[in-house]
Amino acid sequence: MIRFGIMGAGNIARKFADAVSKVDRAVIAAVASKSTERAESFARQNSIPSFYGSYEEMLKRDDIDAVYIATTMNYHYENILECLKWDKHVLCEKCMVLSHREAEEVFALAKQKRLFLMECMWVRFLPKVQKVKQWIAEGRIGKLKLAQGNLGFNASFDPDSRMYSPALGGGALYDLGVYLIEVLSYFTDQKLTGIEPTVIRAATGVDETVNLNLRYGDYLVNAQCSIATKLPENGYLYGENGYIALEYLHLGNTVKLYDKDRKLVEEFDQGNANGFIYQVEEAVSCIENGKLESEVASHQMTLDCCKIFDKCFE
Amino acid sequence: MIRFGIMGAGNIARKFADAVSKVDRAVIAAVASKSTERAESFARQNSIPSFYGSYEEMLKRDDIDAVYIATTMNYHYENILECLKWDKHVLCEKCMVLSHREAEEVFALAKQKRLFLMECMWVRFLPKVQKVKQWIAEGRIGKLKLAQGNLGFNASFDPDSRMYSPALGGGALYDLGVYLIEVLSYFTDQKLTGIEPTVIRAATGVDETVNLNLRYGDYLVNAQCSIATKLPENGYLYGENGYIALEYLHLGNTVKLYDKDRKLVEEFDQGNANGFIYQVEEAVSCIENGKLESEVASHQMTLDCCKIFDKCFE
Known part of the structure; x- marks a missing residue:
């Protein structure tokens, strides 16, 4: 049984707690927030036995195996370091950290302390995404050549808002681009060899x-994201003999396989479960088996993504 | 009445001849090919009164006002120079020329000789594309932010084929990318300020x-094209308050306007006429009115496109 502590008590923590309640061999043992009131209210609403108004109070408990970090992005780096200091395995919400240097540092420390550390790119674990991975591995669309994805909405401009404030880790890439980068890169085994961003x-x-254009060997990816315009939220993977549509990339339930004449060949519907369940199952299994990283959401995935951030913001 | 000569006797010349037959104040007076047999056969099939096995023989006729160049791309540059030498107005198939230097040279010569010269980017003249231009001008999707388009098919690899031979002007950009560049650039008045290509x-x-990523001020464009994978052939224009879909970008008849909740607001169907008609009408009108270039398919359009080619091939 893996006993989780949750750091941060917002909406995403709620989704995680709900997912854990549906997973065997895992339980939420405690929640901590900078506000005791928020922690208490969250604990009551989610049937969590303990709550804390300080992260350290929770972390020093020996009976907590792993921590799920659900704070805002600007705190992730220091939160991860604190969890590792207290010898906890860590699942950290995306974006895990904001630069390649930070990613290298936290992964090195986790390895040194033999702790599991994973960025929560929950979309990669979804049955629909695993189905697409399988279609590609089976050669259903032939050699993968090209991909395109987009995520965007029109946030009203407010310099102090989470979306527009640099201090809060605002911007389209951290909030939306991360999905496109980490999902579309998942379908190739080739290494990241090119990063060409255009940024407004x-x-x-x-x-x-x-x-953003990415190159993984001879697989090319375009990712478009924006906080100033609504985008259809689709992903397309193009192979030599057909293509695959991931409609509503991170929130949809179906994926579609087309042949080279644009004829629908197969459709897969994963149903409507809490999408966080699959990543929790993976993390629990990894921790139980003494693995330090997930093969699905690997350290390399996060390192590559942070390298892309660095290039976009240089 | 504008009297056209056609240079080259392939399929695209047939489509042009058919379009002219449906346009007032224009007629095909002659056709020339390097093969007299091909020219004769083409003339017979398209009810054209004269045919020539040499371009010069046709060009030296005083009663031909304008020439439509429908040869393969690798000959366009010399063909244009020859037409201008004989004081003919010129409509040249896309891609007009293969480099910015060539484009500057032919436009300078045409201006100097006060002759009309236009690249035949027929898609820009289509009623559906004009409708989209109008929607954007009316602010129907708000400020234009982003666009994406794709064109591709899987040509079998053959080093001597038109698609794969460098000598014949092969490759995805000249054959397909040109449409994406010249159509998607049409919806902004901003200048080309960035070119970021990734090429396999x-x-x-x-x-x-x-x-290929293009930047026109604060309007960003991604264009994906390939001769190794089938792409859906769609174009999307994203504005602050909605988006427009051009399905089957160059061959489809309808365009769709969506609001920011992805709800279909308006659809426009141009019907199924020969798409070359509209550019012929424009060219005839320009020549009759002594204009040296079309405002829709301007010299700047071609110059920008050639600048992009240069950057992609450097």
Whole structure:
């Protein structure tokens, strides 16, 4: 049984707690927030036995195996270091950290302490995404050549908001681009060899709209994300003999396989479960088996993504 | 009445001849090919009164006002120079020329001789594309932020084929990318300020798959084209308050306007006429009115496109 502590008590923590309640061999043992009131209210609403108004109080408990970090992005780096200091395995919400240097540091420390550390790119674990991975491995669309994905909405401009404030880790890439990068890169085994971003900045300096080209050997990816325009939220994977559509990339339930004449060949529907369940199952299994990283959401995935961030913001 | 000569006697010349037959104040007076047999056969099939086995023989006729160049791309540059030498107005198939230097040279000469010269980007003249231009001008999707388009098919690799031979002007950009560049650039008045291409080359050196980012001020464009994978042939224009879908970008008849909740607001169907008619009407009108270029398919359009080619092939 893996006993989780949750750090942060917002909406995403609620989704995680709900997922854990549906997974065998895992339980939420405690929640901590900077506000005791928030922690208490969260614990009551989610049937969690303990709550803390300080992260350290929770972390020093010996009977907590792993921590799920659900704070805002700007705190992830220091939160991870604190969890590792107290010898906890860590699942950290995306974006895990904001630069390649930070990613290298936390992964090195986790390895040194033989602790599991994973960025919560929950979409990779979804049955629909695993189905697409399988279709590609089976050669259903032939050799993978090209991909395109987009995620965007029109946030009203407010310099102090989470989306537009640099201090809060605002911008389109951290909030939306991360999905495109980490999902579309998942379908190739080739290494990241090229990063070509075009960025429009908001008045606050954060990336408002990004048109990002990535190259993984001979597989090319375009990712478009924006906090200033609604995008259809689709992903397309193009192979020599057909293509695959991931409609509503991170929130949809179905994926579709087309042949080279644009004829629908197969459709897969994963149903409507809490999408966090699959990553919790993976993390629990990894921790139980003494693995330090997940093969699905590997350290390399996060390192590559952070390298892309660095290049986009240089 | 504008009297056209046609240079080259392939399928695209047939489509042009058919379009002219449906346009007032224009007629095909002659056709020339390097093969007299081909020219004769083409003339007979398309009810054209004269045919020639030499371009010069046709060009030296005083009663031909304008020439439509429908040869393969690698000959366009010399063909244009020859037409201008004989004081003919010129409509040249896309891609008009293969480099920015060539484009500057032919436009300068045409201006100097006060002759009309236009690249035949027929898609820009289509009623559906004009409707989209109008929607955007009316602010129907708000400020234009981002666009994405794709064109591709899987040509079998053959080093001597038109698609794969460098000598014949092969590659995805010249054949397909040109549409994406020249159509998607049409919806903004901002200047081209950035070109970021990612290119996969075939064994012959031509561009097999291209993932191209363009920047026109604060309007970003991604264009994906390939001769190694089938793409859906769609174009999307994203504005602050909605988006527009151009399905089957160059061959489809309808365009769709969506609001920011992805709800279909308006659909426009142009019907199924020969798409070349509209550009012929424009060219005839320009020549009759003594204009040296079309405002829809301007010299700048072609110059920008050639600048992009240069950057992709550098």
